[in-house]
Amino acid sequence: MSTPFDPRLFLSFGKRGHGGLLGIDYHDHGPDWCTLQLPFRPELIGNEESGVLASGPILTMMDMATSIAVWLKLGTFRAHATLDLRIDYLRPATPGKTVFGRGECYRITRAISFIRGQAHDGDPDDPLAHVAGTYMFTEAQP
Amino acid sequence: MKLPPYADLLGLSVDLEPGLPPLLTMPFREGVMGRPGFLHGGAIGGLLEVAAIAALQQALDADGGGRVKPIGVTIDFMRGGREKLTRARGLVTRLGTRVANVDALAWQDAEDRPIARARMNYLVVRGG
Numbered sequence: 001m002s003t004p005f006d007p008r009l010f011l012s013f014g015k016r017g018h019g020g021l022l023g024i025d026y027h028d029h030g031p032d033w034c035t036l037q038l039p040f041r042p043e044l045i046g047n048e049e050s051g052v053l054a055s056g057p058i059l060t061m062m063d064m065a066t067s068i069a070v071w072l073k074l075g076t077f078r079a080h081a082t083l084d085l086r087i088d089y090l091r092p093a094t095p096g097k098t099v100f101g102r103g104e105c106y107r108i109t110r111a112i113s114f115i116r117g118q119a120h121d122g123d124p125d126d127p128l129a130h131v132a133g134t135y136m137f138t139e140a141q142p
Numbered sequence: 143m144k145l146p147p148y149a150d151l152l153g154l155s156v157d158l159e160p161g162l163p164p165l166l167t168m169p170f171r172e173g174v175m176g177r178p179g180f181l182h183g184g185a186i187g188g189l190l191e192v193a194a195i196a197a198l199q200q201a202l203d204a205d206g207g208g209r210v211k212p213i214g215v216t217i218d219f220m221r222g223g224r225e226k227l228t229r230a231r232g233l234v235t236r237l238g239t240r241v242a243n244v245d246a247l248a249w250q251d252a253e254d255r256p257i258a259r260a261r262m263n264y265l266v267v268r269g270g
Binding site: 018019022048054061063064079085086087 | 211
């Protein structure tokens with residue numbers, strides 16, 4: 001039996017990649033979910049007029065949070081690729097606020113895992129985005 | 143065409159050719175990397191969104207101007223993005239009074255071998 005999947009350790013490996021470029025960091029996790037945080041930075045702005053965060057960084061955070069949720073539910077890391085990801089933008093993020101992204105894995109089959117999640121900027125009951133998607137394991141079942 | 147700060151962070155540049163929607167280019171570097179050897183899906187998604195908004199803004203500017211607000215995006219990842227240059231272009235499939243539907247494709251080796259595609263819906267607020 002391998003060591004249980006540790007999201008903090010996993011995120012520390014990725015500091016030089018895209019998550020590190022955006023400043024995405026660990027916040028919290030449970031048996032089948034993980035919450036990450038994206039502190040506000042002017043470089044992440046998608047619309048200079050309004051100062052609102054671009055949607056790309058939120059998409060990246062939700063991709064990472066939901067991937068980690070899969071490995072938490074699985075109990076171990078297993079390489080996978082995103083098949084599809086849908087994101088609904090419920091409202092703009094408040095300029096200056098840290099955005100939190102909670103990803104959950106609700107089903108894993110032999111080849112595919114199914115995920116969903118929400119992003120908010122302080123109040124989980126007032127989400128700013130909702131995501132749903134699927135991942136496919138890139139190697140055959142061991 | 144001026145790109146937002148987030149596009150600069152991704153390292154994007156834009157090429158304008160007459161009669162075509164803007165072509166976005168994202169060079170490969172460590173900051174857009176996901177798992178070793180591959181682009182991060184989020185970086186590909188971000189590139190697709192910038193390409194879609196650029197195409198829509200160009201179409202809207204030619205049709206009286208206005209602002210756009212994203213409603214939703216669905217992204218299909220068809221091939222792993224490798225450690226090389228990626229291009230993307232948006233295509234406005236419908237620009238209505240209140241809603242616009244935009245598709246975007248991202249590719250590396252050839253435009254007819256896309257690595258990802260996105261389908262996006264935007265709310266359009268017409269006028270200046």
